Amino acid sequence: MRAGRQNRIVLVTCETLTEGRHIARSVVSKRLAACVNVILSPADSYYTWKGKLERAREYLLLIKTTAKRLPELEKEVKRLHSYEVPEFIALPIAAGSKDYLKWLEHSIR
Numbered sequence: 001m002r003a004g005r006q007n008r009i010v011l012v013t014c015e016t017l018t019e020g021r022h023i024a025r026s027v028v029s030k031r032l033a034a035c036v037n038v039i040l041s042p043a044d045s046y047y048t049w050k051g052k053l054e055r056a057r058e059y060l061l062l063i064k065t066t067a068k069r070l071p072e073l074e075k076e077v078k079r080l081h082s083y084e085v086p087e088f089i090a091l092p093i094a095a096g097s098k099d100y101l102k103w104l105e106h107s108i109r
Contacts, residue, residue: 007093007101008070010063013045015082020059023080027063032073034107037062064093064104 010033014020017040024036042057065073067090074088093101 005092006067007096007104008065008067008090009093010061010065010070010073011087011089011091012061012063012077012081013043013058013087014061015056015058017042017059019080019082020061023077024061024063026080027065027073027076030076031108032069032076033063033065034104035064066105066108069108 012020012023014023017038020038024038027033028036039060039062042059045056045058047054047056063073070090077086077088
């Protein structure tokens with residue numbers, strides 16, 4: 001295993017499965033992400049929005065990309081997303097399969 005110093009996993013939640021799939025296709029086809037996992041089971045999300053406790057059923061996207069692609073990726077997610085403030089959280093990949101990380105980096109060049 002090698003460290004993926006520049007590799008990231010981005011978490012994005014979507015209101016619908018259709019929206020999540022649309023975002024996934026777009027960011028992969030534009031080479032902003034190497035892969036997007038669309039979690040098919042909805043999650044119950046609780047959050048405060050405009051001073052009020054809210055509950056929503058959302059679908060989670062796990063987006064694999066690099067730090068270099070984050071600004072463009074975020075712009076595309078915001079362009080396609082129905083939320084006023086979509087979740088966009090990037091986490092570093094601390095380690096992983098050398099071959100997988102090499103593929104990830106190659107896929108978005």
